[in-house]
Amino acid sequence: MVTGIQSRETGTKAVWEGSLEELRGLVTERAMTGETMLLNMGPHHPSTHGVLRLLLELDGEQIVTCLPDIGFLHTGIEKNIEDKTYEKGVPLTDRMDYLSPMSNNMAFCLAVEKLAEVDVPERARIIRVICLELARIASHMVWLGTHALDMGAMSVFLYCFREREHILRIFEMISGQRMMGSYLRPGGVWRDLPPEFYKAVTDFITYFEPKVDDYEALLTRNPIWLDRTQGVGILEPEVALAWGVTGACLRGSGVNWDVRKAMPYSDYDTYDFDVPLGEHGDVYDRFLCRVQEVRQSVRILKQAMKRLPKKGPFRSDNRKFVPPPRRELGQSMEAVIHHFKLWTHGFDAPDEEVYVSLESPRGEIGCYLHGTGGNKPRRVHFKTPSFMHISALPVMSEGYLLADMIAIIGSVDIVLGDCDR
């Protein structure tokens, strides 16, 4: 009785046909008597950024309780990876957090590298940093565009997607695919950078840097934007930590936690960048944090481009883990054996468990991997930021107006593929 009506045309079942009694304990007693109203939001709603369903208990316009309902995009990715060799698992991780596939690749690759003890050459680590930071900018562009679109600023969306296209073109250049490149592989990256890559990235940096000022000019001191975002969805630092919130949402509350600084991977400790922090923990501070993060990403990109040599190894030359290049196949019998072995059986990893985490655009993404001693993992589990952030949505939204809910959902930057997997 809470959601939709039975479809008259075909008689298919409605989304949920439960009774009010089932919700006892989840909503307040006032909802039982009809004093407060129950409102269904989603799973098909333009502002839930995917297929999130929220059951809201409203007192007038004020939110009393918020019950998130997830699982509308549960894909069974973790289970599917268990049936694949380690290298074949990488393309599946792309499709979890589909706004920044590179971060998922990286989490999985780091876990496999730690489990199987594969080394990564320095040049590959620099290429990875460039890819990750480009992915961060691309992801933040989608966040900023859709967040602003939800609040009624249409033009920001168009500008952000224009910039994102530049990054997607670079990704297509290096991996052959715009979004799901699976470019990062255990032991390095899939193939060497094309010669036009260097110019494309430096051009992008010079093009993109002044554009961030444009977005700030459109939004940062825009009175409508300030009214909608300041003092809304406040998340106290202790509460944020208690709910396991990470990323820009945590830093917006003033907690200095960035995995790139705290537990550096891929040589992030050698790059010079700042971690932007907020003060109030509201929607506006999260917005400021992310926009500043984009500027820091550009800073990292500049340093990485300076370091990146034009030639050098892009993948480990440990032939037990990484297939030999094609040109070696005609000359070396050993290369043929390795090639055959790696593409049929894959490589074996010990029966141990590892956990790695890294800073994705949304927050801390962790990968737990348990090997079997064979070529397939026993268990893969991802600790994803969106799941934590959706659990914290009720704490952020209770007591605010229904219209603020849109601002809050936009500001935590959830991706349902990341949450449900």
Next chain:
Amino acid sequence: MGVTSKLGNLGIVTTTLETAVNWGRTGAMWPLLFGLACCAIEMMSAQASDYDLSRFGMELNRASPRQSDLIIVAGRVTRKMAPVLRQLYDQMADPKWVISMGDCASCGGVYNNYAIVQGVDEIIPVDVYVAGCPPRPEQLIHGIMTLHEKIKAERIVHWAS
């Protein structure tokens, strides 16, 4: 008066009812704002600055199924989402069309498992399938053009059925 004075010396344009209606249906198609997963991001790219779907009269996405006549199923449809999708389709007013965008929506894609519906055509009738994981915006636009051609070929005798 009216039309003749505005047309001036252009004379009279004759056409058939079929052509006029089909032209009207393709010229301003309102898609349902329905994003599921990765493909939805490419669908957004198709509507944004670089690819600009409004060239084909399709920039106006409606969030309500009652106001839209095309549903682009962009992404993987899970068993939990399937009844919702069917309900949305039923709520759309006739005439309505369906584009299945991406491999997951068309055939389950790489996910042959317990969670994903193996092709959205198990739930709703599909007019055009767009392959790709995810398809490029150009591919989606090509799919839409294909649908336009299909609509233009519709005959008046079939409208009632």
